[in-house]
Amino acid sequence: MTGFAFDILSTDKAARRGRVTTAHGTFETPAFMATATAATVKGMLPDAVRAAGAELAIANTYHLMLRPTAERVARLGGLHAFMDWPGPIVTDSGGFQVMSLAKLRVIDERKGAVFRSHLDGSLHELSPERSMQIQHLLDSDIAMCFDECTPHPATPEQAAVSMRMSMRWAERCKTAFKPREGYALFGINQGSTYPHLRLESAAALAALELDGYGIGGLAVGEGQEVMFATLDETVPALKASIPRYLMGVGRPDDIVGAVRRGVDMFDCVMPTRSGRTGQAFTRRGTVNIRNARHLDDRRALDSECGCLACTRYSRAYLHHLFRGEEMLGPMLLTAHNMQYYQDLMRGLRGAIEQGKLDDFAAAFHEAQGRGDVEAGI
Amino acid sequence: MTGFAFDILSTDKAARRGRVTTAHGTFETPAFMATATAATVKGMLPDAVRAAGAELAIANTYHLMLRPTAERVARLGGLHAFMDWPGPIVTDSGGFQVMSLAKLRVIDERKGAVFRSHLDGSLHELSPERSMQIQHLLDSDIAMCFDECTPHPATPEQAAVSMRMSMRWAERCKTAFKPREGYALFGINQGSTYPHLRLESAAALAALELDGYGIGGLAVGEGQEVMFATLDETVPALKASIPRYLMGVGRPDDIVGAVRRGVDMFDCVMPTRSGRTGQAFTRRGTVNIRNARHLDDRRALDSECGCLACTRYSRAYLHHLFRGEEMLGPMLLTAHNMQYYQDLMRGLRGAIEQGKLDDFAAAFHEAQGRGDVEAGI
Numbered sequence: 001m002t003g004f005a006f007d008i009l010s011t012d013k014a015a016r017r018g019r020v021t022t023a024h025g026t027f028e029t030p031a032f033m034a035t036a037t038a039a040t041v042k043g044m045l046p047d048a049v050r051a052a053g054a055e056l057a058i059a060n061t062y063h064l065m066l067r068p069t070a071e072r073v074a075r076l077g078g079l080h081a082f083m084d085w086p087g088p089i090v091t092d093s094g095g096f097q098v099m100s101l102a103k104l105r106v107i108d109e110r111k112g113a114v115f116r117s118h119l120d121g122s123l124h125e126l127s128p129e130r131s132m133q134i135q136h137l138l139d140s141d142i143a144m145c146f147d148e149c150t151p152h153p154a155t156p157e158q159a160a161v162s163m164r165m166s167m168r169w170a171e172r173c174k175t176a177f178k179p180r181e182g183y184a185l186f187g188i189n190q191g192s193t194y195p196h197l198r199l200e201s202a203a204a205l206a207a208l209e210l211d212g213y214g215i216g217g218l219a220v221g222e223g224q225e226v227m228f229a230t231l232d233e234t235v236p237a238l239k240a241s242i243p244r245y246l247m248g249v250g251r252p253d254d255i256v257g258a259v260r261r262g263v264d265m266f267d268c269v270m271p272t273r274s275g276r277t278g279q280a281f282t283r284r285g286t287v288n289i290r291n292a293r294h295l296d297d298r299r300a301l302d303s304e305c306g307c308l309a310c311t312r313y314s315r316a317y318l319h320h321l322f323r324g325e326e327m328l329g330p331m332l333l334t335a336h337n338m339q340y341y342q343d344l345m346r347g348l349r350g351a352i353e354q355g356k357l358d359d360f361a362a363a364f365h366e367a368q369g370r371g372d373v374e375a376g377i
Numbered sequence: 378m379t380g381f382a383f384d385i386l387s388t389d390k391a392a393r394r395g396r397v398t399t400a401h402g403t404f405e406t407p408a409f410m411a412t413a414t415a416a417t418v419k420g421m422l423p424d425a426v427r428a429a430g431a432e433l434a435i436a437n438t439y440h441l442m443l444r445p446t447a448e449r450v451a452r453l454g455g456l457h458a459f460m461d462w463p464g465p466i467v468t469d470s471g472g473f474q475v476m477s478l479a480k481l482r483v484i485d486e487r488k489g490a491v492f493r494s495h496l497d498g499s500l501h502e503l504s505p506e507r508s509m510q511i512q513h514l515l516d517s518d519i520a521m522c523f524d525e526c527t528p529h530p531a532t533p534e535q536a537a538v539s540m541r542m543s544m545r546w547a548e549r550c551k552t553a554f555k556p557r558e559g560y561a562l563f564g565i566n567q568g569s570t571y572p573h574l575r576l577e578s579a580a581a582l583a584a585l586e587l588d589g590y591g592i593g594g595l596a597v598g599e600g601q602e603v604m605f606a607t608l609d610e611t612v613p614a615l616k617a618s619i620p621r622y623l624m625g626v627g628r629p630d631d632i633v634g635a636v637r638r639g640v641d642m643f644d645c646v647m648p649t650r651s652g653r654t655g656q657a658f659t660r661r662g663t664v665n666i667r668n669a670r671h672l673d674d675r676r677a678l679d680s681e682c683g684c685l686a687c688t689r690y691s692r693a694y695l696h697h698l699f700r701g702e703e704m705l706g707p708m709l710l711t712a713h714n715m716q717y718y719q720d721l722m723r724g725l726r727g728a729i730e731q732g733k734l735d736d737f738a739a740a741f742h743e744a745q746g747r748g749d750v751e752a753g754i
Contacts, residue, residue: 039697043704045685068672068697076675076693084689295445298453308422312461316453320416320445327420327653327704 003182023182027055053342062097078139091140159192184211195233275334307339380559400559404432430719439474447514455516468517536569561588652711
């Protein structure tokens with residue numbers, strides 16, 4: 001019983017252009033997911049998210065188990081109906097958020113994480129088995145194994161202990177996961193920045209015959225160079241036939257570099273979170289629309305972008321909205337950043353199809369370096 | 378030179394079904410304006426505002442003179458281009474906001490209002506002439522005369538002094554207003570709740586040959602009964618051939634009552650502001666979506682409404698969004714309330730056309746009284 005499929009349509013060196021089939025439809029890879037942590041893409045209607053080109057959303061076990069609870073989402077028909085996202089949904093397992101958000105957490109190999117909610121201090125447990133149950137209740141198309149996100153920096157010894165526990169948890173997740181047609185379980189490769197641990201983790205996951213790989217524990221402060229070096233060691237050790245998902249990454253140049261190294265899927269709060277604070281990603285680099293230099297700026301945010309913020313409004317208007325703390329400011333910049341990221345992914349997919357990813361990457365870096373101020377007002 | 382026109386298409390007793398033509402297109406009356414105080418309808422894209430049925434937006438002299446300034450809006454091509462609203466725009470004159478928002482204000486008949494900005498304490502003057510200039514710079518289709526909003530309660534003496542100054546200011550506005558094809562200047566009827574003052578004000582405005590009437594100084598705490606009684610005395614004294622705009626009104630039942638009394642235009646922050654705090658207007662009365670009774674509520678907010686909030690989501694989901702302070706909650710409830718108000722206006726217009734406004738009003742009140750909780754979960 002599977003129905004879940006990953007078809008590689010073309011390759012360009014290590015990079016892959018693919019298509020993933022799930023119980024709730026397909027998505028093209030390399031893919032950037034729409035972040036819908038609490039069952040909503042912050043500041044955007046689902047129709048607009050889809051119109052920007054996103055086909056895959058990611059929601060979060062930790063957030064949804066606390067509110068509105070997984071059982072309630074299940075009673076209300078599952079996450080797809082609840083949030084009006086009929087397409088494929090990934091759910092993160094909650095491991096990362098337990099470490100970054102929960103209070104007074106205790107990690108116990110048998111029980112998993114015992115922690116207090118950051119919302120109301122209530123006590124909760126999240127084990128590999130419970131994480132699988134929650135992701136099942138949410139009706140996630142792609143469930144992630146429950147893991148411990150190894151802190152950075154970690155000594156090789158600390159990283160080994162943490163990774164090996166996550167691998168034993170992955171085995172428990174595999175046992176607890178209920179196979180259903182079109183639903184998938186991804187393992188999460190760990191091992192900090194140590195190649196030998198990453199390879200050990202890759203071997204452990206390969207033995208479990210999972211449907212895809214998360215690559216976890218990166219973009220946690222190690223820097224892009226170390227992240228890319230870790231990918232250079234890790235990715236070749238992963239089975240080529242299943243998708244690779246670099247979790248929590250990243251900036252546009254992180255994504256371009258990771259796609260060139262064979263990564264297929266990405267998620268990151270950056271486009272939506274930055275949008276809410278007035279930071280826009282453009283083809284010439286980032287723009288802070290709150291900056292007073294935009295007071296009388298008649299230009300579009302990004303003249304090559306087709307989003308509403310860029311086709312209907314001046315930078316002066318967007319600046320006005322942020323100065324006045326008007327909701328439409330975050331709404332428009334979120335929509336723009338979503339469009340920018342999806343355009344980037346579309347560009348990467350097209351470049352792989354044409355075998356021109358190197359040229360695409362060179363043009364991308366050249367344009368980013370050109371900067372915004374010089375763009376000829 | 379006019380081009381501005383008000384055509385009465387049909388009547389039902391005192392109520393009128395009309396069409397107003399401006400330099401930026403037409404709108405059907407009775408009309409409820411989309412509130413765009415600071416050149417944005419809070420939480421809604423203009424396309425969605427139009428799709429809900431709103432044809433007319435109202436922006437504000439006081440807010441826009443402070444930020445981004447009228448001169449800047451003019452340099453950027455005027456309000457229609459600035460905020461992507463190609464349709465008709467009304468601008469309030471700033472008189473009301475000087476009274477309700479500005480600090481350390483001094484009213485001087487010659488100078489107008491001298492006040493400090495509520496944003497940064499900077500000193501400003503707003504005279505009848507300057508208000509006209511600002512509304513011209515904004516490129517408002519319908520400018521409002523600069524007036525003093527008489528406080529409530531006021532003695533007959535206080536109300537008379539205030540109203541007579543506003544009438545002298547209206548004369549100065551008429552002199553300062555630059556006539557342009559399709560652009561209009563409305564006077565504002567004042568006089569508190571005193572019929573003889575309302576009639577004196579009506580006569581003063583009639584002599585000025587303005588393009589429409591605002592009815593000001595109501596919905597300031599006098600209660601619906603007194604407001605309707607004041608309308609009963611005032612409206613018959615207004616010229617029938619030009620539009621009547623009841624400023625800052627109101628709740629759905631206020632609007633139904635005022636339309637029956639011959640009012641043509643309305644504006645109120647209530648649908649958008651209430652939407653942001655979780656209050657929804659429905660055909661069975663108001664619903665507070667934050668209430669815990671909606672935790673597992675699978676029903677639509679209003680089963681007869683065609684907006685996205687009602688057709689795509691359960692109350693349980695909307696409740697979840699508000700509990701989590703997610704932007705999508707205010708966005709969806711604002712869109713719903715906008716749709717509700719525009720549907721109400723459409724219903725009123727249709728009822729007048731058919732000569733069935735009494736029946737419409739009776740059915741409206743009956744449904745509102747039915748309440749929401751009993752609506753058969």
